[in-house]
Each structure stands twice: as C-alpha cells, then as structure tokens.
Amino acid sequence: MVDVTPGSVGPIPPAEVAEMELYHPHSWWTxxxxxxxxxxxxxxxxxTALAIGLVALVLSWLMRxxxxxxxxxxxxxxxxYYQFITMHGMIMVIYLLTALFLGxxxxxxxxxxxxxxxxxxPYVNMLSYWIYLLAVxxxxxxxxxxxxxxxxxxxxxxxxxxxxxxxxxxxxxxxVMLSSLILFxxxxxxxxxxxxVTVLQGRTRGMTLMRMPLTVWxxxxxxxxxxxxxPALFVACVMMLLDRVxxxxxxxxxxxEMGEQLQHSGGxxxxxxxxxxxxxxxxxxxxxxxxxxxxxDLISTHARKNIFGYRMMVWAIVGIGAxxxxxxxxxxxxxxxxxxFGFFFATTTLIIAIxxxxxxxxxxxxxxxxxxxxxxxxxxxxxxxxxxxxxxLTGLFLGNVxxxxxxxxxxxxxxxxxxxxxxxxxxxxxxxxxxWYPKVTGRMLNHAMGMFHFWVTxxxxxxxxxxxxxxxxxxxPRRYNELSDMGLIGESAHHLNAFISIMAFIVGFAQLxxxxxxxxxxxHGKEAGGNPWxxxxxxxxxxxxxxxxxNFGKELPxxxxxxxxxxVPGAKEDFIPQNEPGSFxxxxxxx
Amino acid sequence: xxxxxxxxxxxxxxxxxxxxxxxxxxxxxxxxxxxxxxxKAMMWIFLLSDTFIFGCFLLSYMTARMSTRVPWxxxxxxxxxxxxxxxxxxxxxxxxxxxxxxxxxxxxxxxxFGYRHDRRKTAILMLLTAALGATxxxxxxxxWTKLITEGVRPxxxxxxxxxxxxxxxxxxxxxxxxxxxxxxxxxxxxxKVWRGDYDTARKGFFTSRKGNYESVExxxxxxxxxxxxxxxxxxxxxxx
Ligand code: HEM
Ligand SMILES: [Cu+2]
Numbered sequence: 109m110v111d112v113t114p115g116s117v118g119p120i121p122p123a124e125v126a127e128m129e130l131y132h133p134h135s136w137w138t139x140x141x142x143x144x145x146x147x148x149x150x151x152x153x154x155x156t157a158l159a160i161g162l163v164a165l166v167l168s169w170l171m172r173x174x175x176x177x178x179x180x181x182x183x184x185x186x187x188x189y190y191q192f193i194t195m196h197g198m199i200m201v202i203y204l205l206t207a208l209f210l211g212x213x214x215x216x217x218x219x220x221x222x223x224x225x226x227x228x229x230p231y232v233n234m235l236s237y238w239i240y241l242l243a244v245x246x247x248x249x250x251x252x253x254x255x256x257x258x259x260x261x262x263x264x265x266x267x268x269x270x271x272x273x274x275x276x277x278x279x280x281x282x283x284v285m286l287s288s289l290i291l292f293x294x295x296x297x298x299x300x301x302x303x304x305v306t307v308l309q310g311r312t313r314g315m316t317l318m319r320m321p322l323t324v325w326x327x328x329x330x331x332x333x334x335x336x337x338x339p340a341l342f343v344a345c346v347m348m349l350l351d352r353v354x355x356x357x358x359x360x361x362x363x364x365e366m367g368e369q370l371q372h373s374g375g376x377x378x379x380x381x382x383x384x385x386x387x388x389x390x391x392x393x394x395x396x397x398x399x400x401x402x403x404x405d406l407i408s409t410h411a412r413k414n415i416f417g418y419r420m421m422v423w424a425i426v427g428i429g430a431x432x433x434x435x436x437x438x439x440x441x442x443x444x445x446x447x448x449f450g451f452f453f454a455t456t457t458l459i460i461a462i463x464x465x466x467x468x469x470x471x472x473x474x475x476x477x478x479x480x481x482x483x484x485x486x487x488x489x490x491x492x493x494x495x496x497x498x499x500x501l502t503g504l505f506l507g508n509v510x511x512x513x514x515x516x517x518x519x520x521x522x523x524x525x526x527x528x529x530x531x532x533x534x535x536x537x538x539x540x541x542x543x544w545y546p547k548v549t550g551r552m553l554n555h556a557m558g559m560f561h562f563w564v565t566x567x568x569x570x571x572x573x574x575x576x577x578x579x580x581x582x583x584x585p586r587r588y589n590e591l592s593d594m595g596l597i598g599e600s601a602h603h604l605n606a607f608i609s610i611m612a613f614i615v616g617f618a619q620l621x622x623x624x625x626x627x628x629x630x631x632h633g634k635e636a637g638g639n640p641w642x643x644x645x646x647x648x649x650x651x652x653x654x655x656x657x658x659n660f661g662k663e664l665p666x667x668x669x670x671x672x673x674x675x676v677p678g679a680k681e682d683f684i685p686q687n688e689p690g691s692f693x694x695x696x697x698x699x
Numbered sequence: 700x701x702x703x704x705x706x707x708x709x710x711x712x713x714x715x716x717x718x719x720x721x722x723x724x725x726x727x728x729x730x731x732x733x734x735x736x737x738x739k740a741m742m743w744i745f746l747l748s749d750t751f752i753f754g755c756f757l758l759s760y761m762t763a764r765m766s767t768r769v770p771w772x773x774x775x776x777x778x779x780x781x782x783x784x785x786x787x788x789x790x791x792x793x794x795x796x797x798x799x800x801x802x803x804x805x806x807x808x809x810x811x812f813g814y815r816h817d818r819r820k821t822a823i824l825m826l827l828t829a830a831l832g833a834t835x836x837x838x839x840x841x842x843w844t845k846l847i848t849e850g851v852r853p854x855x856x857x858x859x860x861x862x863x864x865x866x867x868x869x870x871x872x873x874x875x876x877x878x879x880x881x882x883x884x885x886x887x888x889x890x891k892v893w894r895g896d897y898d899t900a901r902k903g904f905f906t907s908r909k910g911n912y913e914s915v916e917x918x919x920x921x922x923x924x925x926x927x928x929x930x931x932x933x934x935x936x937x938x939x
Binding site (some may be wrong): 121123124125129131228229230231297301302304305308309310311312313314315316317318319335336338339340342343344346347350354355356357358371373374375376379383386667 | 725726727728729730731732733735736737738740741744745747748749751752754755756759762763766767768769853854860861862864865869873905906907908909
C-alpha cells in the first residue's frame with residue numbers, strides 16, 4: 109500500500125440524494141416511546157436485550173447451582189434443568205446478542221457513522237422494535253405457560269422437541285417458543301432491510317464504501333447474512349409448528365412411544381437439522397462480524413494508530429460472511445452423512461479459519477508499536493482477541509470429523525462455543541458500551557467500577573470456561589443435569605464443577621455492578637464532552653452530545669478521508685476527523 | 700437544504716478503466732446502486748430474503764417427495780376437474796396460472812401509466828390487477844375446498860404420502876397469503892393514486908412521508924415476484 113494524500117481518490121461529488129424527510133414528533137409519546145428516531149430505537153432495543161439477557165444470566169446461575177451442587181436444590185428437577193438450558197441458550201444467542209448487535213448498535217451507529225440523518229424508513233424501523241418486544245414478551249410468557257417453557261435444547265431438534273418426554277413438548281412451551289422466533293424474524297427483517305439500505309444508499313458525500321469504519325462493515329455484512337439465514341429458521345419454525353399443531357409429519361418419522369404408534373410418519377428429522385444449521389452457523393458469524401468490526405475500531409482508536417490492512421479487513425469480513433453459508437453441516441457430523449460431504453464441510457470449515465486468522469494478525473499488528481491507552485474499551489478489546497483465538501483454536505479441533513465425533517456433545521463443545529461466541533462477543537459488547545456510552549448519554553461510565561467489571565469478567569470467564577475443556581476431554585456429557593456416580597467419570601469432575609459454579613456466581617455479580625454503573629453514571633458520571641476518546645469517526649463530530657434528532661446540524665458532514673487517520677505525521681492532533689478537509693502529510697489511507 | 704459548496708480537492712482524478720472502474724463505481728460515495736431509490740432498493744433486498752423463504756419451502760417439499768417410501772399421489776389426477784363428463788387434468792391450475800400471469804401484464808401497464816401521471820388509468824389498471832389477484836385466491840380457495848371434501852388433510856390423504864397434503868397446503872397457503880397481502884396493498888395504493896396523493900404530495904397516514912408514483916413500481920416489483928414464485932410452484936408441485 110502506498111502513502112497517498114487524502115482526497116486523491118477524486119473530487120467530492122455533488123449531493124445525489126435530496127435531503128431526507130424527517131419525521132417530527134409532536135408528543136411525548138411519539139418522541140420517547142413510539143419514536144422513529146434510530147437512536148431512540150437503538151436504546152429501546154439495547155435495554156430490552158439487556159433485560160432479557162439478565163434472565164438468561166439468572167438461568168445460567170440456576171444451571172450452575174445444579175451442576176456444582178447436584179441434589180441440593182429440589183426445585184431444579186431434570187425437566188427444569190432442560191428448560192433452563194434451552195431458554196438460556198436461545199435468549200443469549202438470539203434475543204440478546206443478535207438483537208443487541210444489530211438492533212442496538214446497528215441502529216445507533218449506522219446512521220451516525222455513514223453520515224445519514226436516520227435510517228431510510230424510520231417507520232418500518234420503529235415497527236421492528238415493537239415486534240421484537242412482542243417476541244420477547246411471548247418468550248417470557250413461556251415461563252408462565254402450563255407445563256412451562258420448552259426444554260428441547262436451543263437447537264430444538266425434532267422429534268423430541270414436540271413429544272411428551274420433553275418439557276413443553278406436548279404443552280404450550282414449544283408453541284410459544286416457535287411463535288416467538290417467527291415474530292423475532294419478522295421484526296428483524298424490518299430493521300435489517302433498513303440497515304442494509306441505509307449503508308448501501310444513504311451515505312453522505314465522500315463516504316465511499318472503502319472509507320466506512322469497520323464497525324459499519326461488520327454490522328452491514330452480518331445484517332445481509334441474517335436476511336439470508338433467518339429464512340431457513342423461519343421455514344423450520346413454521347413446519348415444526350404445523351407438525352405440533354396440525355399433526356403434519358414434516359420432521360416426524362414413524363415413532364413408537366410406550367408401545368403405541370404415534371400418528372406421524374415419513375418425516376425427516378435430518379431435514380430440520382439442515383434448515384436449523386443453515387441458519388445456525390451463519391448466526392455465529394452474525395454475532396461475530398459486528399464484534400470484529402467494532403473491535404477493530406476500538407483497537408485503532410485506543411492505540412492511536414491506523415488499522416493495519418483495512419482492505420484485507422473488509423475482504424475478510426465479506427469473505428467470512430460468504431463462506432459461512434457453506435459450512436453448516438459441521439454441526440451434523442454425528443447425525444451421519446456421506447463421507448464426501450463430511451470431507452467437503454470439514455474443508456470449508458478449515459478454510460474459513462484463514463480470513464479469520466488474517467483479522468487476528470491485523471489486530472495484533474495494529475497494536476504493534478501503537479500508543480496503547482489501557483482504557484476500559486481497550487482492555488475489553490484485548491480480552492476479546494485472546495478469548496477469540498482460544499475459542500477459534502478449539503473450533504479447528506471440532507471442525508474435523510474424526511476429532512469431533514468423540515468430542516461432540518461433551519462439555520468440550522460447551523467450552524468451545526462459550527469462548528468463541530459467548531464470552532468473546534460479550535467482551536466486545538462491553539467494550540463498545542464503555543466506548544459509546546459517553547456519546548449516548550454525555551457522561552463517562554465510572555472508571556473504578558469499569559476496572560472491577562473488566563478484571564472479574566475476564567479472569568472469571570477463563571476460570572469458568574477453561575476447565576470445561578478438561579471436563580469434556582474426561583467425557584462429561586453436555587446437557588446432563590447431574591453426573592451421579594458414572595463410573596467412567598472421575599471424582600475430580602465434581603470438584604471442578606463446584607469450582608466452576610462458584611466462579612460463575614462471582615462473574616455474575618460483576619455484571620450486576622456493570623448494570624449499576626450504567627444507571628448510576630447517567631446522573632453521576634464525569635461529563636464527557638463531544639469527543640472524549642479523540643476519535644475520527646463521524647458520530648464523535650456531531651454538534652450536540654447526545655446527538656439530536658437528525659443527527660447532524662443543518663448540513664450533513666462531508667467526508668474527506670477514511671476513519672483511521674490517527675497519529676498522522678505533521679498533523680496538529682494525533683487524530684484527523686473524517687470530515688476534516690485538507691491534506692496533512694502522509695496518511696495510510698489505501699488509494 | 701442549501702447547496703453546499705463542493706470542494707474539488709483533486710479535479711483531475713478520473714474514474715479508472717475496466718474492472719477497476721466498475722469497482723470504483725460500486726464503492727463510490729452516497730449510493731452503491733446509482734439511480735435506485737431507497738424504496739426500490741429495500742423492496743429488492745426484501746424479495747431476495749423472501750426468495751430464500753420460498754426456496755427453503757420448496758427444497759423441503761422436494762426432500763419429502765424424493766425420500767418418501769409410500770406412493771406420492773399423482774398430481775394430474777388429483778388436480779383434475781370433471782367438466783362435461785370428462786376428466787381434464789390440471790385445468791383449474793392452468794386457468795389460475797393464466798389469470799395470475801395476466802395480472803402481471805396489467806400491473807406493468809399500471810406502472811407505465813403511473814409514470815405518465817395518468818391517475819385514472821393507473822388506478823383502474825391497479826384495481827384490475829387486484830381483481831385478477833383476488834380471482835386467483837378465490838380459485839385457490841375452490842381448489843382447497845375440493846381437495847378437503849375429497850379427504851385431503853394436512854396430516855394425511857386417501858392416496859399416499861401424508862406429506863402431499865402438508866406441503867400442498869403449506870406452500871400454496873403461504874403463496875396465497877402473499878397474493879392476498881398484495882391485493883390489499885394494490886387497493887391501498889390505487890386509492891392513493893386515484894385521490895391524487897402523489898401529485899399533491901400528501902403525507903402518508905402512518906409514515907407521514909410524501910409518496911410518489913414510484914410506489915406503483917415498487918408495488919409492481921412485489922407483484923411480479925409473487926407471480927414468478929407461482930411459476931416455480933406450478934412447475935415443481937403440479938408438473939413434476
Ligand atoms: C455467565 C456466563 C455463562 C454461564 C455461566 C453459562 C453457563 C452455561 C451452562 C452451564 C450451560 C449448559 C451446559 C450443559 O449442561 O450442556 C450453557 C449452555 C449454553 N450457553 Fe451458556 N453460559 C454463560 C453465558 C453464555 C453466553 C454469553 C452465551 C451466548 C452465546 C451462551 C450460550 C449458550 C448456549 C447456546 C448453550 C447451549 C444450550 C443448549 O445446549 O441447548 N451462554 N451455558
Ligand atoms: Cu458452525
């Protein structure tokens with residue numbers, strides 16, 4: 109890459125799109141509740157997601173209570189344990205992470221970062237949130253339904269998901285779950301279309317695709333993926349709902365239960381698995397790509413250095429997004445498949461590691477000789493890199509058929525996916541909240557509480573999930589509510605389990621401190637000013653903090669450079685905002 | 700908005716040739732698809748997503764049909780009508796298909812007249828499209844009734860694989876829902892055209908945004924898509 113003077117790409121063209129017609133709220137209700145402003149919607153999405161995430165956290169405590177101290181708590185029956193597992197997994201993956209990254213960060217950051225006044229169709233965007241809320245409420249209703257929520261596991265595999273032996277299988281649980289997912293997908297689609305079109309068609313002048321902050325690239329690519337992956341889940345949910353309610357046999361083979369032949373016949377449970385994982389694997393990256401993007405920006409900003417290999421980063425994001433649609437069956441090795449298919453899916457799974465590894469190298473090279481400020485967002489970003497590499501490496505193990513078959517359905521898998529798609533993206537979410545909270549509220553989050561939160565979470569997460577690898581290698585199965593005295597599993601597993609549980613409570617407590625910090629700092633945090641991190645991207649250059657309706661003042665900003673002009677030699681400051689005209693010596697912006 | 704002064708930092712820089720030029724156009728600022736409005740872009744992307752839904756439905760149906768170990772009812776016999784004493788195979792479906800494809804024609808004409816701001820013709824053609832769509836749904840309802848009286852249920856039928864009924868009702872039902880939604884929005888849009896909303900820049904009731912005649916075209920995109928999907932359903936379900 110050559111050094112080029114900024115702006116040499118071409119003249120700033122005249123405005124192609126007329127100013128956006130903004131909706132002007134007339135009442136308190138339309139301003140704060142039924143708001144069409146993407147920033148308000150973002151906050152609504154985030155608060156709802158965090159609230160339901162708290163439920164999932166409490167469920168994880170209940171599970172850990174049982175696993176650590178089996179037999180002590182009578183109310184955690186085996187059925188209840190299954191229900192906790194299922195709701196915990198589903199909430200964490202879909203209702204927390206997906207909603208928070210795309211609905212929360214997407215809504216807040218996309219319009220601000222690309223220089224738009226709002227999402228392109230604010231009304232549809234608003235509907236998106238309300239449907240999401242409905243989906244969440246329906247999900248919660250499952251806890252109060254007769255028979256309780258479904259206990260089918262977050263993968264909802266049939267036939268057990270809709271049979272009597274599984275909690276909620278013949279009651280309301282599974283129906284509520286499937287309906288809630290269908291609603292979620294409808295709501296998400298409304299928002300997702302907005303995010304994609306805003307990025308494609310709603311950027312300000314000078315904001316070329318290759319000048320967009322990686323945060324936007326990550327969220328954008330993830331949204332496109334979600335729009336193509338959720339349909340498979342939608343179809344799977346509709347078909348399973350029909351199996352359950354109308355007695356069709358899409359997924360239900362002929363089954364004899366307690367000596368009685370069930371009504372179903374001829375369906376294919378494997379078909380469900382294909383549909384589910386055609387969604388499920390991309391879903392992992394739907395959560396990971398926004399995290400990749402955000403972490404790139406956090407690292408660059410807090411190391412005061414341009415991101416290393418911007419173009420490579422963009423292509424890696426897009427490449428990972430595309431590849432992740434052809435690896436899904438690595439979740440189905442144990443279900444059995446033709447060896448050639450196994451070969452194909454193992455190969456694609458390993459290939460996807462290449463762009464992923466490139467990204468990791470680029471993050472590390474960005475840090476290399478940077479002016480690293482160990483702010484809390486930076487600490488979380490570093491925590492992310494370590495955790496992600498860790499989880500990614502075990503992913504390489506599991507991607508190979510012969511290694512996966514013995515490890516599948518053990519705690520090793522639980523350790524793997526918690527590292528790679530549980531802890532790692534959550535770290536980024538925390539980092540991002542510490543980073544953008546000042547923009548959203550005008551105040552900094554409390555530093556001391558933040559430090560406490562980071563160190564307990566980071567070290568604690570390792571103490572929780574690292575030992576699970578060993579449990580898995582010892583053969584401790586996943587989704588078992590207790591080990592009793594299985595001969596093949598040693599006594600030490602029980603001690604380890606008790607230890608993990610205690611750690612889980614400590615980490616959980618740290619999250620409560622974080623929540624307290626969020627609320628406390630709204631009133632008592634240090635005044636942040638408009639650009640406390642001295643960052644280059646457009647959201648920090650707004651006239652007001654928090655930005656007002658319409659984001660920018662009378663005129664939209666014009667973008668003259670990429671998002672990573674940090675420490676440019678010869679410039680007055682160690683950062684040059686994207687909307688700063690003029691040339692300041694050698695930038696590293698790719699030509 | 701007042702026209703901002705445009706800063707020409709490097710007016711001599713030109714678009715590169717060939718592939719690089721294509722990439723530069725795509726990646727240029729403001730819009731990736733030049734001359735495509737927000738509404739149209741959004742509809743296209745929605746349709747792409749919807750394609751995946753129908754694709755999954757059809758693939759699931761094919762899986763069921765190919766892997767079934769009991770006979771699959773013969774569509775030409777099941778979907779035959781007895782007219783004047785003769786069993787005519789697929790006759791109703793043929794008429795339905797004809798009606799739906801014709802509605803694509805009237806829709807295309809509506810779009811054309813819309814851009815000429817011919818309110819009367821546009822509205823009439825849209826209503827005609829809606830009427831054809833409603834006819835289609837009506838005939839589908841007739842077909843459903845006929846099959847149900849013959850004993851076809853989502854969970855079974857007298858002639859063979861239970862999945863025949865399940866996939867039939869599910870896929871045609873899902874498609875029929877799309878047509879019905881289309882009919883409703885056609886009527887709403889036709890009313891707006893008729894009233895002259897797009898000439899007077901009247902604000903939408905919910906969105907409080909001014910519409911324009913492009914809405915007719917966007918409506919048309921959806922409608923043609925629904926027709927196209929039907930062609931696939933027709934080919935894969937009835938002709939297979
Ligand atoms: C406080 C941190 C967390 C703790 C202590 C925790 C604990 C657990 C436990 C004990 C299980 C059940 C393992 C088994 O018996 O099979 C589980 C399952 C699961 N967790 Fe977590 N978890 C945490 C955070 C997360 C996060 C952030 C995610 C987001 C991706 C997540 C996603 C899942 C999923 C998908 C399952 C599988 C559910 C199933 O098997 O159906 N967890 N977790
Ligand atoms: Cu996967």
